[in-house]
Amino acid sequence: MKTRLLPRASFRQAATGAGRRTPVSYAIASTHVPSRPASSGISQRPGASHVSFPGAVKSAFTSKLQFALASESPSLPTYRVVDQDGRVVDSDFSADLADHEVVALYRNMLLISIMDVIMFDAQRQGRLSFYMVSAGEEAISIGSASVLEKGDVVFCQYREQGVFRQRGFELSDFMNQLFANKKDPGKGRNMPVHYGSKELNIHTISSPLATQIPHASGAAYAMKMQRINDPSIPPRVVVVYFGEGAASEGDFHAALNIAATRSCPVIFVCRNNGYAISTPTLEQYRGDGIASRGIGYGIDTIRVDGNDIWAVREATKKARAMALQGEGRPILIEAMSYRVSHHSTSDDSFAYRARVEVEDWKRRDNPISRLRKYMEARGIWDEAKEKDARETIRRDVLKAFSEAEKEKKPPLRTMFEDIYEELTPDLKAQMQQLAEHLDRYPEEYDLSDFDGGRSGLK
Amino acid sequence: MKSSRSIRLISRRAASYVSRPTSRLTTTTERRQYSTHPPNARLNLPIDYSATPLLSHSSQTALATPDLPSEGKNSTTKRMNLFQAINDALSTALTEDENVIIFGEDVAFGGVFRCTMKLAELHGGERVFNTPLTEQGIMGFAIGAAAEGLRPVAEIQFADYVYPAFDQLVNEAAKYRYRDGSCGRSVGGLTVRMPCGGVGHGALYHSQSPESLFTHIPGLRVVMPRSPLQAKGLLLAAIRSNDPVIFMEPKILYRAAVEQVPTAAYTLPLGKADVIKEGKDVTIVSYGQPLYTCNAALEKAEADLGISVELIDLRTIYPWDKETIFKSVQKTGRVLVVHEAMVNAGVGAEVAAAIQEDPETFVRLEAPVQRVAGWSIHTPLMYEKFNVPDVARIYDSIKNTLEY
Numbered sequence: 001m002k003t004r005l006l007p008r009a010s011f012r013q014a015a016t017g018a019g020r021r022t023p024v025s026y027a028i029a030s031t032h033v034p035s036r037p038a039s040s041g042i043s044q045r046p047g048a049s050h051v052s053f054p055g056a057v058k059s060a061f062t063s064k065l066q067f068a069l070a071s072e073s074p075s076l077p078t079y080r081v082v083d084q085d086g087r088v089v090d091s092d093f094s095a096d097l098a099d100h101e102v103v104a105l106y107r108n109m110l111l112i113s114i115m116d117v118i119m120f121d122a123q124r125q126g127r128l129s130f131y132m133v134s135a136g137e138e139a140i141s142i143g144s145a146s147v148l149e150k151g152d153v154v155f156c157q158y159r160e161q162g163v164f165r166q167r168g169f170e171l172s173d174f175m176n177q178l179f180a181n182k183k184d185p186g187k188g189r190n191m192p193v194h195y196g197s198k199e200l201n202i203h204t205i206s207s208p209l210a211t212q213i214p215h216a217s218g219a220a221y222a223m224k225m226q227r228i229n230d231p232s233i234p235p236r237v238v239v240v241y242f243g244e245g246a247a248s249e250g251d252f253h254a255a256l257n258i259a260a261t262r263s264c265p266v267i268f269v270c271r272n273n274g275y276a277i278s279t280p281t282l283e284q285y286r287g288d289g290i291a292s293r294g295i296g297y298g299i300d301t302i303r304v305d306g307n308d309i310w311a312v313r314e315a316t317k318k319a320r321a322m323a324l325q326g327e328g329r330p331i332l333i334e335a336m337s338y339r340v341s342h343h344s345t346s347d348d349s350f351a352y353r354a355r356v357e358v359e360d361w362k363r364r365d366n367p368i369s370r371l372r373k374y375m376e377a378r379g380i381w382d383e384a385k386e387k388d389a390r391e392t393i394r395r396d397v398l399k400a401f402s403e404a405e406k407e408k409k410p411p412l413r414t415m416f417e418d419i420y421e422e423l424t425p426d427l428k429a430q431m432q433q434l435a436e437h438l439d440r441y442p443e444e445y446d447l448s449d450f451d452g453g454r455s456g457l458k
Numbered sequence: 459m460k461s462s463r464s465i466r467l468i469s470r471r472a473a474s475y476v477s478r479p480t481s482r483l484t485t486t487t488e489r490r491q492y493s494t495h496p497p498n499a500r501l502n503l504p505i506d507y508s509a510t511p512l513l514s515h516s517s518q519t520a521l522a523t524p525d526l527p528s529e530g531k532n533s534t535t536k537r538m539n540l541f542q543a544i545n546d547a548l549s550t551a552l553t554e555d556e557n558v559i560i561f562g563e564d565v566a567f568g569g570v571f572r573c574t575m576k577l578a579e580l581h582g583g584e585r586v587f588n589t590p591l592t593e594q595g596i597m598g599f600a601i602g603a604a605a606e607g608l609r610p611v612a613e614i615q616f617a618d619y620v621y622p623a624f625d626q627l628v629n630e631a632a633k634y635r636y637r638d639g640s641c642g643r644s645v646g647g648l649t650v651r652m653p654c655g656g657v658g659h660g661a662l663y664h665s666q667s668p669e670s671l672f673t674h675i676p677g678l679r680v681v682m683p684r685s686p687l688q689a690k691g692l693l694l695a696a697i698r699s700n701d702p703v704i705f706m707e708p709k710i711l712y713r714a715a716v717e718q719v720p721t722a723a724y725t726l727p728l729g730k731a732d733v734i735k736e737g738k739d740v741t742i743v744s745y746g747q748p749l750y751t752c753n754a755a756l757e758k759a760e761a762d763l764g765i766s767v768e769l770i771d772l773r774t775i776y777p778w779d780k781e782t783i784f785k786s787v788q789k790t791g792r793v794l795v796v797h798e799a800m801v802n803a804g805v806g807a808e809v810a811a812a813i814q815e816d817p818e819t820f821v822r823l824e825a826p827v828q829r830v831a832g833w834s835i836h837t838p839l840m841y842e843k844f845n846v847p848d849v850a851r852i853y854d855s856i857k858n859t860l861e862y
Contacts, residue, residue: 153606187639198641203605206637208629214598215605215630221559222606228584229556238602250622254595261590262599418636419676421646421700424729424777 076291076303078336081310084365086373093310099380105146105166105309106375107389109138109368112161114393115171116341118401119178123192123345127405128178130192134159136307136340139367140271141241142166143312144333147320148239153219154202155212155240158193159271163241167200171396175404182410182451187418209242210249213268216240217259217330220266224328235324238266239316244334245276247290256297256330265328267319268294271306273339278352294332306335307367310374340366409449411456431457501758501850502843505714505750512734512753513685513717520687520718524732530691530724538719541712543686544573544651547693548611550723552581555609557647558697560586562596562613570615571653571712597623601630601645604702609647611697617654617706618663624671631702632677646700649693653709654682655747655798656846661839667746667799667832672704673776673808679728680775682706682746687719691726692773699728708747731779733786737768740856741786743809744796745772748847752796755852765860775805780812784819791824792859796847801831825862830855 050060081090095102116133123131134141141162148154154163161174172183177195180188186196186204196204203212203219220238227233246252247270259266270290274281287293294301300322304311312335319331338361342349349358375381412434416427423431435457438445447453495502507513514520517535538546551558560574566588568575578586589596593614600612614620620627627650635644656665672680679701683689689707696703734749735756742752749771756767768786772778787793793813795806806829813827814820830847837845 155602185640186637189639190637194637196638196641198638198643203643204638204641206630206633208625211598211626211630214595214626215602217595218599218602218604218610219606220602221599222603222608225557225559225584225603225608226606250592250594251598251626254590254592254598257590257592258595258599262587418639418644420679420777421635421644425780426777 070287073288073292075288076301076334078303078305079311079315080305080308081314082308082370082374084307084370086370086375086377088310088374090311090314093314095310099378102371102375102378103380105142106368106371106381107393108142108162108165109309109371110389111171111393111397112138112142112165113368114390115174115397116161118394118397120341120345122401128192130345131178132158132193132344133341134161136361136366137271137273137337138162139309139312139371140269140306140335140337143309144239144241144267144269144316144335147313147317149234149236151201151234151236152320153216153223153236153238154200155216155219155238156195156202156205157209157212157242157246157271158205158207159243160241161193161195164195164197164200164202167197167202169195169197169200171400172404173197175400176407179404179407180409181404181407183404183407184410187414188410189414210246210251210255213240213242213246213249213251213255214258216266216268217255217262217264220259220264220328220330221262223265224263235265237320237323238264239269240266241269241271243276244270244272244274244281244290245279245284247293248276248284256294256299256332259330260298263327263329265323266330267316267323268299268330268332269316270332270334271337272334273306273337275339275343275349275353277343277347278349280353289334289336291332291334294334297330299330299332301332301334303334303336306337307365307370309367309371337367408451411451412447412454413457501755501853502848503754505754507714507716507750510750510753512750513715514687514719515717517718520720523687525726525730526691526720527724529722530720533720533722533724535718536721537716538686538690539711539713539716540683540686540689540707541571541573543690543719544693544707545575545577546719546721547690547697548574548577549580550694551609551611551697552577552585554723555697557607558585558609558611559603560611560613561589561599562651563591563615564588565613569613571709573651573707573712574613593619593622594626597626597631597650600648600650601626601634604645604648605634605643607647609649609697611649611651614650614652616664616666616709617652617668618666620650620652620668627672627678627704628675632675634677634702636677644700645702648702649696649699649705650703651693651705651707653712654706655708655710656837656842657710658842659839660837660842662836665837665842667706667797669704669706669775669797670799670804670808673778673805677702679703679777680706681728681773682708682775683773684708684746684749684771685711685715686717688726688732688771688773690719691724692728694723695725695728698725703728706746710747726773729774729777729779731782732771732773733768733782734771735767735769737766737790739765739767739790739792740859741768741770741783741790741793742796742852742856743770743772743783743786743793745775745805746798748796748798751847751849752794752852755849755856758849759853759856763857763860765856767856772805772809778809780816783809783813784816787813787819788822791822792862793823794828794830794852794855794859796830796852796855798832798846800834801829802834804829804831806831825859828855828859 081093083089119131122128141160145163145166176183178192194205216238223236291301291303302315304315416431520535565574566578600610603610631645654667683692696705744752795809810827832845
């Protein structure tokens with residue numbers, strides 16, 4: 001990207017004194033050594049099997065001309081605790097949750113999936129501007145969130161409703177945001193599904209893909225600095241979620257590389273659901289998924305079955321402990337799943353994939369039915385409980401829905417606020433211009449939805 | 459390393475060029491250095507930074523700086539060039555707030571322009587460190603750190619290389635507070651430093667002044683100092699500010715501009731212009747390095763034409779101090795806006811439009827607002843002196859506005 005210009009010889013002499021033989025930069029670099037010395041042992045001992053080139057110090061020489069063939073490197077395995085029939089297949093596994101806690105996890109998954117269906121339909125009826133469901137990915141978000149500490153900081157992409165729910169989001173919190181009413185912490189500025197919560201330590205979602213990944217690295221560095229400045233603060237990690245499509249963005253590369261070089265306690269969770277809108281993974285990458293890239297950055301990595309909430313929990317739990325070891329380090333988790341739903345309410349996925357493929361995934365394996373089978377095998381769940389839970393949740397969703405829909409929108413002045421910490425003279429003047437305009441053309445605008453109506457612009 | 463050497467040379471070269479006395483010219487038959495000026499030039503002479511009234515050459519003038527708060531006025535002073543003043547501000551910020559961290563490409567050994575010299579040794583490698591070579595990564599990392607309460611000062615090695623970070627700046631840094639709403643998070647602790655502007659031979663990718671691209675982004679503050687004293691006060695204000703700030707440093711001034719700078723920690727106000735010199739016939743609005751050129755031009759114009767010119771430094775390019783500009787133009791009725799960046803959709807366009815838009819100022823205009831700026835081209839190596847606004851073009855513009 002950068003031209004590394006070399007000056008003309010005459011320039012160099014003019015600036016450094018003719019006849020000086022040591023390059024300037026080298027001389028300065030050697031007198032102002034940074035805290036971490038660069039590897040500079042560029043020498044070879046007699047009989048050594050490798051030269052310590054600074055760029056790859058552990059590489060041995062080989063006299064065999066052989067390329068590492070991507071096609072021949074084995075695919076990373078997918079970790080699983082419970083199989084499709086709900087049977088435990090990891091003999092080392094023992095459930096760390098009481099039965100009622102397992103049921104609570106299940107109910108959260110159910111709640112997300114029921115809310116998704118209702119809100120998707122609400123959008124179809126025009127009562128909501130937009131929606132995105134997370135069907136098929138409930139175990140990834142809820143499973144990983146269920147093993148985090150309250151103080152851990154989370155960045156999401158947009159298909160992680162389960163994270164919000166698991167960390168304490170109520171139905172009213174979802175609905176206030178979706179309807180952009182005056183109780184929405186985002187003050188009605190963001191599209192639906194762009195949730196955020198200060199109390200739950202989840203940063204507000206933004207639409208640009210992958211931008212949150214380097215944020216997570218920087219936030220994790222902040223966690224680390226805060227502990228250096230005050231060791232009494234409990235250790236915290238940052239968790240960031242993104243899809244396999246977003247991992248093609250430059251920000252993914254930047255984030256993993258910087259997290260590794262700065263030893264940031266951050267867990268990267270990739271939801272690999274097979275599609276980025278209409279683009280299948282075959283057109284997204286040609287390597288072994290996202291997981292294989294982690295190793296290239298020097299990041300410890302695991303691939304898990306994203307339909308298995310226990311596998312997601314176990315992997316995240318261990319990742320959290322590893323991330324906090326020593327000076328901190330990043331971990332990558334690739335959770336495999338299938339996007340059962342359309343990408344969003346603006347998408348008809350049957351335009352680019354067969355209906356039968358989707359139906360097959362729904363029937364064959366999904367995270368909710370797998371946990372249900374596990375619970376039924378343990379005798380802590382049955383058809384009656386299922387029916388009751390579904391009905392109760394449905395009722396609660398509809399109640400929260402209608403309450404949020406009735407709320408007023410935030411006052412009009414909200415549109416000018418929070419650009420800067422304080423309103424600038426320009427913004428005050430523009431608020432005034434809008435106010436005068438509304439007074440001149442009162443019939444042209446409906447202010448009745450907004451809290452305070454016209455007086456909300458003061 | 460190659461880059462740092464070349465850059466040091468670029469700036470050192472630039473500094474010696476601009477401060478060289480005019481008498482050293484050779485005959486035209488001899489092979490001329492490209493940094494000299496025509497033998498008969500009367501206007502386009504090199505700026506003499508050792509004599510310009512825009513720099514405080516004595517302690518007294520430094521301490522009499524308008525807007526200097528009492529901690530600055532009661533301070534001792536020290537001679538510093540621009541990079542030393544920036545280094546001083548960064549060191550002060552690191553000392554006074556444990557949340558301040560500094561990072562970017564090659565900052566740990568002192569930076570390719572020496573702005574971060576000794577900071578890693580003094581404040582530790584955890585607080586002053588190199589990042590991988592990725593502008594979008596630097597910016598994303600900075601935003602995340604700021605959103606969790608740190609006060610990162612990120613460096614982009616040249617303003618020319620900020621574009622990979624544009625998405626992070628426009629869509630993330632600028633919008634963070636707005637979209638977070640009552641959650642209350644922002645990246646107000648963020649300051650982004652970047653060297654900008656021409657140095658005589660930086661060509662396409664070591665010369666750019668992209669400030670107007672940032673002034674089109676609500677949520678960012680854009681600041682450009684003209685001198686060491688200003689740089690220290692404005693940079694400290696930027697770091698302490700709770701809004702994200704783009705801090706652009708004219709790299710030609712790193713070594714060239716030397717003045718007395720208060721040693722105490724002081725700030726200068728963001729969002730406030732500085733009337734450098736009062737006058738009654740013409741107003742010149744500019745910022746950064748061209749202010750020196752403007753001053754040279756107005757000295758000639760005043761002597762030749764018997765007029766008086768008011769010179770105003772915007773200091774903060776956005777949100778900018780309209781009131782001071784309007785007041786001046788209402789008095790003089792004639793105004794030039796001067797900047798190095800290309801003319802189309804530049805800062806001059808915004809200033810000119812705002813002047814004609816303000817009813818009280820519009821009616822006082824005696825002549826069209828003039829813009830003296832770079833042409834609408836890239837910054838070509840061999841033609842820089844025909845592109846950057848020089849003394850002759852500014853002088854001519856003063857004449858034009860008076861003759862209208």
